[in-house]
Amino acid sequence: MKLKNKVALITGASKGIGEGIAEVFAKEGANLILCARSASTKQIADTLAEKYNIKAIYVNCDVTNKADCENAVEKGMETFGQIDILVSNAGVCKLGNFLETDDNDRDFHFNVNINGSWNISQAVLPGMVKQKHGAIVIMSSVTGYMVADPGETAYATSKAALIGLTRALAREFAEDGIRVNAICPGYVDTPMAQSIAVQSDASNPESVKAGIAGATPLKRLATPQEIGDLAAFLASDESRYITGTQVVIDGGSTLPETISVGVEDEINILERKWNSSCFK
Ligand code: NAP
Numbered sequence: 588m589k590l591k592n593k594v595a596l597i598t599g600a601s602k603g604i605g606e607g608i609a610e611v612f613a614k615e616g617a618n619l620i621l622c623a624r625s626a627s628t629k630q631i632a633d634t635l636a637e638k639y640n641i642k643a644i645y646v647n648c649d650v651t652n653k654a655d656c657e658n659a660v661e662k663g664m665e666t667f668g669q670i671d672i673l674v675s676n677a678g679v680c681k682l683g684n685f686l687e688t689d690d691n692d693r694d695f696h697f698n699v700n701i702n703g704s705w706n707i708s709q710a711v712l713p714g715m716v717k718q719k720h721g722a723i724v725i726m727s728s729v730t731g732y733m734v735a736d737p738g739e740t741a742y743a744t745s746k747a748a749l750i751g752l753t754r755a756l757a758r759e760f761a762e763d764g765i766r767v768n769a770i771c772p773g774y775v776d777t778p779m780a781q782s783i784a785v786q787s788d789a790s791n792p793e794s795v796k797a798g799i800a801g802a803t804p805l806k807r808l809a810t811p812q813e814i815g816d817l818a819a820f821l822a823s824d825e826s827r828y829i830t831g832t833q834v835v836i837d838g839g840s841t842l843p844e845t846i847s848v849g850v851e852d853e854i855n856i857l858e859r860k861w862n863s864s865c866f867k
Contacts, residue, residue: 588614589819590615590672592618593618593822594619594669594670594671595620595670596659596660596674597609598622598674598676599676599677600628601623601631602623604811604815605676606811607810607811607815609632609643610815611816613636615819615823618642619641620643620644620659620662620667621643621646622647623645624648624649631645642667648707650699650707651702660710669718670721671822672721672722673715673724674726675724675726676724676726678699682739683738683740684738688740688741696741696742696745697748700742701749708725712760716763721764723767723768724767724821724822726770727747727770727771728746731743731747731748732746732771749769753767753769753831753833761831766827767831768826768830768832769832769833770817770821771833771836773840773841774800774808774840776808776810777811780796803837804838
């Protein structure tokens with residue numbers, strides 16, 4: 588159990604990737620402070636505590652609110668006396684063409700995705716500095732850092748900013764024994780991925796997901812638990828010499844040199860390339 592006796596605070600733990608991370612961390616022996624706005628997260632905490640014989644609490648926390656973040660850390664410290672790991676995972680994504688994205692839509696992404704990670708990091712770091720150890724895992728994305736599709740500008744900008752936050756924190760707090768790394772997932776099968784699929788084609792979201800899976804070299808979306816396994820590694824002592832990095836976990840989706848929107852199109856593009864004179 589690579590996280591035995593560690594205490595982890597996880598934001599965005601009510602569903603999707605955050606819930607998957609919580610389950611993997613519980614299985615690895617960590618005690619948990621699960622944060623989100625949905626009160627149903629308490630049920631997740633109770634279930635994991637019983638199933639894996641760990642301690643888990645739920646704290647209501649809107650990451651855009653500094654006082655909520657401070658309260659989550661306070662409740663965690665009161666309960667466990669230490670916080671060894673922060674997973675800053677809470678995030679939002681709403682597609683919208685750039686010229687139609689008003690300041691509210693932009694701020695919606697920046698406030699949750701950027702300021703949320705900022706706020707929770709600022710709340711948790713003083714305790715980590717005091718105890719002279721800690722591991723922070725920030726949920727970025729391949730979107731913004733490596734790729735982007737039309738309609739993703741606000742989301743991509745916010746996720747790319749998290750790479751800067753990760754590297755800057757890693758540099759500033761290295762001497763305090765604190766490591767900071769980012770995870771950059773491709774598509775993960777969560778309510779957010781479902782909502783992106785619905786926003787892309789409300790009449791047939793499953794075909795959107797099937798198209799994404801088809802264009803991914805490993806031919807499927809990731810599961811939240813697979814992101815949890817990577818987060819557990821980055822939060823554990825197994826990664827003790829890794830800091831300031833961004834780890835891509837995307838089933839190879841950013842690998843293809845061709846623009847691939849489905850198997851057939853990919854083959855057509857490859858054939859065209861192969862037949863073109865510069866390849867002969
Ligand atoms: P999801 O299914 O929509 O879950 C989002 C989580 O964030 C929920 O637990 C939600 O909890 C929480 N959240 C949203 N706004 C919040 C706020 N203001 N304060 C506190 N919590 C808030 O999304 P997901 O797919 O699991 O994504 C999790 C993270 O992974 C995000 O940062 C996302 O950008 C990133 N990511 C996802 C994918 C993907 O394909 N799914 C790919 C790359 C990166 P409440 O609503 O209960 O507060």
